[in-house]
Every structure is written in structure tokens, then in C-alpha cells.
Amino acid sequence: MSGRSGARPDPVDVLVIGAGMGGAAITKFLAEAGISVVCLEQGPWVQPDQRPHASPNYEIQRTSGRWHTSPNVRRFAHDYPVTGDSVVPLMYNGVGGSTIHFTGTWPRYRPSDFRRGTEHGLCPDWPITYEDLHPFYEINDREMGIAGLAGDPSYPARGARQTPPVPPGRTGQIAARGFERLGWHWWPCDMAIVTQPYDGRLPCNNCGNCQSGCPHGSIANTAVTYWPKALRAGADLRPNCRVEEITLDQEGRAAGATYIDRASGTRYHQRAEIVVVCCNGIGTPRLLLASRSGKYPAGLANSSDQVGRNLMHHGIALVEHWVRESLDSHMGVMSAPCFSMEFAETDPARGAVNGIALVICRNNGAGFQAMGSLTGNVAPWGTAHHRWFKEHFDHVLGVLVYCEDLPASENRVTLDPRVTDSDGIPAPHVEYTLHPNDRKLLDFGVARALELGEAIGAFESRVQRYATPTRDYQPPAWHLLGTCRMGDDPATSVTNKWHQSWDVPNLYICDGSSVVTSASINPTSTIGALAVRCAHHLRDQFAELRHAVRTTAD
Numbered sequence: 001m002s003g004r005s006g007a008r009p010d011p012v013d014v015l016v017i018g019a020g021m022g023g024a025a026i027t028k029f030l031a032e033a034g035i036s037v038v039c040l041e042q043g044p045w046v047q048p049d050q051r052p053h054a055s056p057n058y059e060i061q062r063t064s065g066r067w068h069t070s071p072n073v074r075r076f077a078h079d080y081p082v083t084g085d086s087v088v089p090l091m092y093n094g095v096g097g098s099t100i101h102f103t104g105t106w107p108r109y110r111p112s113d114f115r116r117g118t119e120h121g122l123c124p125d126w127p128i129t130y131e132d133l134h135p136f137y138e139i140n141d142r143e144m145g146i147a148g149l150a151g152d153p154s155y156p157a158r159g160a161r162q163t164p165p166v167p168p169g170r171t172g173q174i175a176a177r178g179f180e181r182l183g184w185h186w187w188p189c190d191m192a193i194v195t196q197p198y199d200g201r202l203p204c205n206n207c208g209n210c211q212s213g214c215p216h217g218s219i220a221n222t223a224v225t226y227w228p229k230a231l232r233a234g235a236d237l238r239p240n241c242r243v244e245e246i247t248l249d250q251e252g253r254a255a256g257a258t259y260i261d262r263a264s265g266t267r268y269h270q271r272a273e274i275v276v277v278c279c280n281g282i283g284t285p286r287l288l289l290a291s292r293s294g295k296y297p298a299g300l301a302n303s304s305d306q307v308g309r310n311l312m313h314h315g316i317a318l319v320e321h322w323v324r325e326s327l328d329s330h331m332g333v334m335s336a337p338c339f340s341m342e343f344a345e346t347d348p349a350r351g352a353v354n355g356i357a358l359v360i361c362r363n364n365g366a367g368f369q370a371m372g373s374l375t376g377n378v379a380p381w382g383t384a385h386h387r388w389f390k391e392h393f394d395h396v397l398g399v400l401v402y403c404e405d406l407p408a409s410e411n412r413v414t415l416d417p418r419v420t421d422s423d424g425i426p427a428p429h430v431e432y433t434l435h436p437n438d439r440k441l442l443d444f445g446v447a448r449a450l451e452l453g454e455a456i457g458a459f460e461s462r463v464q465r466y467a468t469p470t471r472d473y474q475p476p477a478w479h480l481l482g483t484c485r486m487g488d489d490p491a492t493s494v495t496n497k498w499h500q501s502w503d504v505p506n507l508y509i510c511d512g513s514s515v516v517t518s519a520s521i522n523p524t525s526t527i528g529a530l531a532v533r534c535a536h537h538l539r540d541q542f543a544e545l546r547h548a549v550r551t552t553a554d
């Protein structure tokens with residue numbers, strides 16, 4: 001591995017690894033409590049003028065260049081490759097993590113999502129309930145700034161959102177009309193996008209390029225929400241610092257981490273009394289497996305052999321409908337002007353457990369729509385091009401079909417024996433196969449999305465299930481979940497309900513890898529709430545936790 005050794009930085013109370021949703025929230029609350037915190041992030045800050053919004057080739061940058069969701073396409077030196085042909089991973093290495101380019105879709109998990117094990121026994125229950133997490137959802141919403149409308153009958157009562165819902169536009173209006181004709185639930189989706197000035201941030205201008213991030217901070221990237229407050233509180237954030245190993249003391253406790261300052265090529269060891277890993281559902285198991293030692297030959301915190309297992313992405317299909325009416329399909333927030341949770345609960349009549357969500361989305365600009373939109377509907381060359389474009393551009397409505405995929409132990413992250421990142425650290429290798437239950441559920445969801453197309457009078461509909469020539473299902477892997485899950489049983493989980501490792505008591509894990517079930521909706525709101533809860537526990541119990549570490553050391 002590259003790099004020279006440098007002076008040892010001063011020890012701190014807490015070392016956080018990863019500056020995304022989990023790491024940002026935890027760092028902020030601990031720093032505000034006067035606890036000394038260092039956060040190491042392998043990527044850089046992303047400045048507003050680095051976004052492609054003003055570039056004439058912004059669509060190319062998003063689909064094949066520096067703003068692609070996959071590190072395998074971007075190939076920045078601070079990225080790491082992900083091997084295996086079963087996923088196209090969405091992740092961004094930088095201050096803000098994947099919130100740097102997520103679309104801000106912000107629904108919560110529902111109470112039943114925490115007790116699927118009791119419901120059908122094909123996965124474990126969470127060690128916490130919705131009611132346990134509810135106050136931390138509320139805190140996280142205030143920090144991030146949420147646009148939405150109170151009163152959704154598919155959820156328990158909750159506090160008012162920080163700003164009004166995103167404008168539905170004609171896309172949302174026609175989708176809602178279709179839901180109404182079918183008698184199905186629909187509601188404006190909560191969005192981590194402010195629609196009025198909030199907490200020093202500008203409101204959304206409906207530019208439509210959400211997937212390239214937001215240059216003026218309307219989307220709640222943690223780089224513009226949590227991090228400014230964390231830094232004012234005294235947190236030490238070190239970008240461009242890649243962690244290669246979590247180190248141990250003679251008693252087998254976490255002692256800190258070795259990392260490479262990528263600006264200088266110097267290797268350091270950061271000591272800390274508590275280490276918190278927040279590197280996403282692929283990056284976290286990768287780091288733990290790479291931190292193997294004589295005491296932990298199978299990887300750190302992995303006595304249960306659960307680190308890296310139970311990977312969930314959501315079963316996802318895209319369905320697009322073209323209608324005669326003109327829509328605002330290239331303007332306004334990409335996702336989601338509205339959504340339906342009509343089929344979110346298990347119904348035995350489907351022949352499958354769990355549920356689906358139907359999330360309405362818009363499209364990108366003229367180039368993207370002509371090149372096939374979301375489902376491969378490519379405009380023809382030649383004399384038919386203009387007629388096709390006139391009929392299709394600004395007439396498209398997308399339906400994202402999310403199905404809750406079951407955690408399966410064979411769906412997992414391991415270390416690639418040959419491929420490494422630019423610093424010589426083994427790359428993660430991912431294997432994922434859609435469970436037969438989830439395939440039935442996804443087919444059910446696609447059928448419902450096609451019903452919606454009939455209800456809105458679509459003249460053309462297309463379905464994209466992410467099949468490839470070599471695999472009958474390849475998810476886009478927008479959501480990386482479950483690979484270091486929390487639980488009540490050390491034999492089937494990696495951490496307890498407070499995110500504390502069963503094997504290493506001063507090692508905490510809190511990110512998408514912590515979740516137990518995937519639900520049928522976007523997880524970032526829940527990941528943030530878990531991080532806020534973890535931060536409050538560490539803050540409130542810190543004196544006791546530090547005393548326990550020091551007593552054991554003595």
C-alpha cells in the first residue's frame with residue numbers, strides 16, 4: 001500500500017468514519033455536546049460550481065460522466081470499484097455521501113415495517129419500534145428541512161413539515177387523477193427539498209436537474225445541513241482521508257483507525273475511545289472485513305458471520321406512460337410529486353409477503369428523453385424523429401415500483417481477492433439475486449402501474465425491469481441496506497439496538513447497513529433518524545461508556 005507514515009494525531013473521544021447521512025448527524029450532535037470528534041471522509045468537498053447545471057452537456061455528465069451514480073463509471077481516484085455483475089451501485093464518496101446526488105425523496109418507514117418477522121417470519125423483527133424512532137425522525141426532519149403536507153392517512157400522525165409540499169405540476173395532477181379513478185391512496189410525497197427559505201437555504205427553483213445535486217442547497221445534502229453546524233461546534237472533518245483499517249488495542253477493543261491523507265500520501269493513525277462506522281451498506285462491511293486480525297480472522301465484529309450478509313436493494317421496476325396532455329415532465333423536482341401506499345401491506349392473495357409503493361417521477365431534459373428516458377424508448381432517426389419527439393417530449397409520466405425485498409444471507413458483500421482501489425485496499429464484491437417472493441411482488445407492482453396508465457389514458461407504456469443479457473434481474477442498487485444489521489440476538493445480527501457491536505463494545509455501526517428490513521420506500525429518512533438516535537445515546541451515555549473503556553484498559 002502507498003504512503004509514508006506521519007506524526008500521530010492527538011487522540012479524540014470519538015472517531016466517525018464517513019461523512020454522509022449517518023456520519024454527519026452523529027458528528028454534529030456529539031460536537032454540540034462538547035465531545036471531541038474527528039470525522040474521516042475519503043472524498044472531497046463538492047463545491048456548487050462543480051455541479052453540471054450550467055453545462056450544455058449536463059445530461060451526458062449525469063448518464064456517463066462525473067455525475068453518474070456509480071463509482072465504476074466515474075472512476076475518481078477517491079472512489080473505489082465495486083465488483084460483481086449483480087448491481088450498479090449508487091454511492092458518492094465526498095462530504096455528504098450519497099446525499100450529494102440523491103433526489104430528496106423522504107418517506108418514512110411505517111410501523112409494520114419494524115415487525116415483519118412477527119407478521120410472516122421470513123425476516124427478523126427490528127429490535128426497536130416505529131414509536132421508538134418517531135422522536136428522532138422529527139429531529140432529523142427539522143435539521144434537514146422537509147417539504148410536505150400533514151394528514152397522510154397511510155401513516156401515523158406526526159408534526160408539521162418545515163415547508164409546504166413541492167408543487168405537483170401537471171405530472172402530479174394527472175397521476176393523482178388516475179389514483180382517484182382507481183380508488184387508491186395517494187398523497188404528496190415528503191421531500192428533503194425546501195420550497196421556502198429555511199435555515200439559511202434557498203428554496204427550490206424547479207430546475208428539474210435534481211439528479212446532479214443542487215448548486216444552491218435546496219436539496220438537503222448533509223454538506224449544507226448538518227456539516228456547517230458540526231464544524232461551528234468544533235468537529236474536525238478531514239476530507240480526502242481514506243481509512244484502510246480499524247485498529248485494536250491489546251484487549252481487542254477499537255483503538256482508532258489508520259488512514260491515508262490522499263493530498264499528501266501520508267499514512268496516519270487516529271486514536272479514539274469510541275469508533276463509529278458510517279460508510280454505507282457496501283463500504284461499511286468492506287472496511288470491517290478488511291480490518292481482520294488474529295483476534296478477528298473473519299473480519300472485525302463478525303463472529304456471527306453476518307457482516308456483509310443480508311444485502312437489500314429493493315426490487316425496483318420503472319414504468320413509463322405517455323399521454324396526449326402536455327406535462328411538466330422536464331421541470332420541477334424529479335421525484336416525487338406524489339406517491340401511493342395503497343399496496344404497502346402484506347396481502348396473502350398476492351401469493352407473496354410484504355408490500356409495494358408506487359412513486360411518481362418526472363423525467364430529465366430533451367436529450368435524455370430522446371435517448372430513451374427511463375425505459376429505453378429511444379427516438380427514431382430520420383423523418384419520423386420530429387413527429388415522435390413532438391408526441392413524446394413533455395408527455396411522459398414515470399412510476400417507480402418499489403418492492404420490499406427480503407434479507408437473504410447469500411446476498412452479500414465480500415472482499416475481492418484481486419481488485420483494489422487506488423490505495424491498494426481490496427474492493428468490495430457484491431452478489432445479489434432477487435428472491436422468488438420479491439419477483440412475485442414486483443410483477444404485482446408492475447401490473448398495478450400499468451393499471452394506472454390505463455386510468456390516465458396513456459397511449460403508450462413501457463416497462464424496465466433492469467434485466468440484462470446475462471441476468472434476469474439487475475437492480476440499480478440505489479439503496480444499500482442490511483449488511484451489518486442491528487438485532488437482539490448476537491448470533492443473527494452485528495450490533496445491538498443502540499448500534500453497538502456485539503463483539504467490540506466501543507465500536508458502533510450506523511448507516512444503511514444497520515437496517516433490518518428494506519420496507520417498500522426510500523430509506524434515507526430512516527437512516528438519518530437512526531443516526532440521530534445513535535448520537536443521542538452516545539451523547540447521553542458517553543461518560544459511562546468512556547469509564548467502561550478506561551476501566552477495562554486498566
